[in-house]
Amino acid sequence: MNKTFQQLGIPAVLEEALGKQQIFMPTDIQEKMIPEMMAGGDVIARSETGSGKTLAYLLPIYANLDGSLRGTQAIILTPTHELASQVYKQAELLAESAGMANVGCALIIGSANIARQMDRLKTKPQIVVGSTGRILDLIQRRKIQAHLVKTIVLDEGDRLLEDGHIADVEAVIKTTLKDRQIVLLSASVDEETRRRAKRIMRDPSMAHAGQGALVPKGISHYYVLTTQREKFVELRKILAGERPVRAMVFINNPENIEVTVDKLCHHGIQADGIYGKSGKLERKNALDAFRSGKINVLVASDIGARGLDIPDVTHIINMDVPEEATFYLHRAGRSGRKGQSGVAITLVTPYERRWIHKYEKAWGLQFVQKEMSYGELIDSKKTKKDLDVGPRERKADRTNGAEEVKVVSAVKKTAKAKSLPKNEVQEEPMGFLAKKAKLKAQKEENRRKTPKK
Numbered sequence: 001m002n003k004t005f006q007q008l009g010i011p012a013v014l015e016e017a018l019g020k021q022q023i024f025m026p027t028d029i030q031e032k033m034i035p036e037m038m039a040g041g042d043v044i045a046r047s048e049t050g051s052g053k054t055l056a057y058l059l060p061i062y063a064n065l066d067g068s069l070r071g072t073q074a075i076i077l078t079p080t081h082e083l084a085s086q087v088y089k090q091a092e093l094l095a096e097s098a099g100m101a102n103v104g105c106a107l108i109i110g111s112a113n114i115a116r117q118m119d120r121l122k123t124k125p126q127i128v129v130g131s132t133g134r135i136l137d138l139i140q141r142r143k144i145q146a147h148l149v150k151t152i153v154l155d156e157g158d159r160l161l162e163d164g165h166i167a168d169v170e171a172v173i174k175t176t177l178k179d180r181q182i183v184l185l186s187a188s189v190d191e192e193t194r195r196r197a198k199r200i201m202r203d204p205s206m207a208h209a210g211q212g213a214l215v216p217k218g219i220s221h222y223y224v225l226t227t228q229r230e231k232f233v234e235l236r237k238i239l240a241g242e243r244p245v246r247a248m249v250f251i252n253n254p255e256n257i258e259v260t261v262d263k264l265c266h267h268g269i270q271a272d273g274i275y276g277k278s279g280k281l282e283r284k285n286a287l288d289a290f291r292s293g294k295i296n297v298l299v300a301s302d303i304g305a306r307g308l309d310i311p312d313v314t315h316i317i318n319m320d321v322p323e324e325a326t327f328y329l330h331r332a333g334r335s336g337r338k339g340q341s342g343v344a345i346t347l348v349t350p351y352e353r354r355w356i357h358k359y360e361k362a363w364g365l366q367f368v369q370k371e372m373s374y375g376e377l378i379d380s381k382k383t384k385k386d387l388d389v390g391p392r393e394r395k396a397d398r399t400n401g402a403e404e405v406k407v408v409s410a411v412k413k414t415a416k417a418k419s420l421p422k423n424e425v426q427e428e429p430m431g432f433l434a435k436k437a438k439l440k441a442q443k444e445e446n447r448r449k450t451p452k453k
C-alpha cells in the first residue's frame, strides 16, 4: 500500500493543492525521495523520465520554506532553459494552488533580459530556478543572497557535473552555508557522476525508483536499417504510415534540423525545430505549437531530449544514432510518459547498427528490426546486401552524413545555420567561470603576441 503525501511528511495544504491538479498519490520516486529530503541530508536520486521527479523535490522544498522570511532559500539548477522554465511553471502552479501568496519563485536563465531578472530579485523570492552561469553571475553581483539557502537541487545532475558546467556548480555551492542540503537527480547516474557528486555532497543517501528500468516500460524499441541518403525518405514513410499523434525527431547535428524542418514542411508535414542556438522566442513558439497540437512533428537536438514533459508523444524517431548511450535513454524517455505506450525508432546505417547492440547491453533493452512496407511497420530481416550502398554512401555512413550535410548546406546558405557549432548538445556550452578563464587566456595570448617596444 502506497503512503499518502501527508504520511511522507508533506503538509495538508500542499496535499490539497496537488488534489486540485488531480494528483492524489505519490509516485515511486516521490515516496522514496520525499522522506530523505525531509530528513535534511544530501540525496542522489535516479528515476526514469516522466516519473514525477520535479514534485519529488519541489514538495519538500515548499514544506520546509519559511514563508515569513524573504530571500533565496532554495536554488534549482538545470542544464537547459526549457527544463528551467518547466520546473518554474510547476513551482508557480504549486504555490498558486496552495494559496501561498507569500512564496515567490524567480526564473533566472542566460538568454533572458538580466535587468528584468534583477528587478524580480528585488522582491526577494524564496526559490530561484535557472541556469548555473546566470545564477552565479547574479550571486557575484550580490543580486541573489545565498546565505539563507537550505537546498540546492541539481536537476539532470549528471549533465551539470560534466566538464564545462561543474566549475560553475561548485562555485554556486561555495557561496552557500555549510549546512545546506544538495540533491542530485537524473535518469542516468553512472560511476563517474557518483565520483564527481562526492566532491560536492556529504554522505548522500540513494533514492532509486523502479527496478532498474530506466526507460519507461511502455516503449517499444525498433530500428530500421537504411542508408544515410535514404534516411529522410524513411522518415517520411514512417510519419505517413504510423500517423503519430506527436513525434519527436532527433538529429545530432543542429545544422540539419533547419534543413529537415524545411523539407518536412515542403512535403506538407506540420513541423518545427528546436536546438540550443535557436532564439528563445523561436524555441518557445515551437514547443507551444507542439504542445497544443498545432504541429505534430518536433525536430530537436539532444537539448530537446532532456527533462521536457510533453504529453502524448507517441513516436520518437532518431534520424541519427545518439552519440552517447545515455542520450538514447533521454530521447526515448520523451514518450511513454506516465505509463502510456510509445515507439522509439532509430534509423541506422549498417555502420551504425553496432550502436543498437551497445544500447541493448547498456540499458537491458530489446530492439526489433523493422521496415516500412506498404504503409506499415513490419518485422524485417534486411541486411547490408539489400541496401543500395555505393562507395560514396559508405563514406557518408561512416561520417554520420557529414558529406551530405556539406552538400545540403551549400545549397541552403543561411548564415544562421552556418554559424552553428557542429556538435551541439548543451544549452550552455561554456560556464561563466570557463568563459572568464577563456577570456583571460585570450588576453594573455594577445599580450604574448604583441611585440615589445
Ligand code: AMP
Residues within 6 Å of the ligand: 022, 023, 024, 025, 026, 027, 030, 049, 050, 051, 052, 053, 054, 055, 307, 308, 309, 338
Ligand atoms: P516529471 O517527471 O517531474 O517531469 O513529471 C511528469 C508528469 O507527472 C508531470 O506532468 C507531473 O505533473 C506529473 N506527476 C507528478 N507527480 C505525480 C503523481 N504523484 N501523480 C500523477 N501525476 C504526477
